[in-house]
Amino acid sequence: MNTPCHRSAQTADFSQSAQSYKTKGISLQCGDVLQLAQALPPNSIDAVIADPPYCSGAGTAAGTKQDPVNKYCHDGNACGRPTFTGDARDQRSFKYWCTLWLSACRRASKESAYCLSFIDWRQLPIMTDAIQAAGWTWRGVIAWDKGRGSRAPHKGFFRHQCEYIVWATNGKVAKRTDAGPFDGCYHVTVKQKDKHHITGKPTDLMRQLVQIAPERGTILDPFAGSATMGVAAKLEKRNFIGFELSEEYFEIGKQRLQAN
Template sequence: MNMSLKKYRQTEQVKLSLGKPFFESQGIAIYQGDSLELGSQLPHSLFDALITDPPYCSGAAGTSVGADPAKKYCHSGNTLGRPSFGGDFRDQRSFKYWCSLWIGQALRACRDTAYSLVFTDWRQLATMIDALQAGGFCFKGLISWDKGRGSRAPHKGFFRHQCEYIPWGTKGAVPRLMDRGPFDGCYQIPVLQKDKHHMTGKPTPLMQKLVQCVPAGGISLDPFCGSGTTLVASALEGRQAIGFEASEEYCEIAARRIEAAQRGELLKFERTTAA
């Protein structure tokens, strides 16, 4: 099948199920709304991968629904102008149940042998591995992301929490690839403030590496796309992607970043408050 026709058919299938997206351009689309509501409407057996960075809810037990994540993720609560976000309040049991729901929806929407890559931290690592399997993916291993020695530690007695993790799995057997792979199991990529548009945003170069598990011209799903880094990386790497995001403000940020990426540019984050 002609690649452009394949891309058109895949994105049209999503539009038939979900309606008009918030943003759409060249095989990349953003839908504004709740991930569970949107995920329940996805067509079956379409996506080549689930690649996402959900709220970690790490250390969230006892916090209120309305608690501002800025107090947890930003030094002295200073977001430098980055919008806040919701969904980071669940305790560990409800977090596992919630994750198994949207992972199960993604499983139905994925093709056989599709990949699942979901970010988490050290506190929620075992929980996310459980949720990945409860949702129906076969757990195959662990990818580490080393953020570097700039990661904070409470005091000198601590080992730095400088790694985050990506449990990965597949829908059924791991595909035997001829055109790409094997993929690295550890990435050492620093966080650059000019590339960080969300207070928990991941580096674009990291996401560019991860989306390469998707075949050229293939399509991935990101149910928590935030500032759109998975979608930006997909545009840069010649892949398609569908993202869900509850915040209209982040949908707008993601759309601007995708448009820039499709011009071959990386939109830089600009601080709006003093550090």
């Protein structure tokens, strides 16, 4: 069961919420990105790194509306991880919704802040449109190569071996002397023992991505899931703000942050 938190905009003060976890430089809140992002002070975020529901996983509108467990767990969800909501939007509403949350995150971001969003091959054109519609300056697409262990649909097909990370900045790219250039392609395989969400990302991949923020800089992950980004930020000495709609995943994320 996946239970979304029901919180009004008036209760988006994290410090007052039972559905939040806070420790030094790390904050995880349970709720909807569009409400929670409004409560962030402007000019406070160094990097938005987002792994949204892709609203993908099928070639037809009916297929897209299936439960994410059926769409994304090709082992029949042997580990019994919870499902999640928000993954059944049609193409037009997905683009509109992405533009909304990307705009809300930009409002809280510093000048030259980075915005990175994961996406798959089907939804890549929507994400590159939405990121620009939200006012970010689109800079490119990074490949995450999951290796040959990833799903190969049929003989004669190319493997769906990569997911993509659309990257952009809030205006000009800052002149950095402390870090970069960063890799344009990451080869990181998914290890089941490091996967705490049905579409969870590897901690090692996230540890490499958080390098775009300066040490003690603040990373916003608006779709925290099992808080892999939060764990990576903590290990790499970056501050972290995460939002997650599902109470179950909020709890899983909180426990991971406490354990790491």
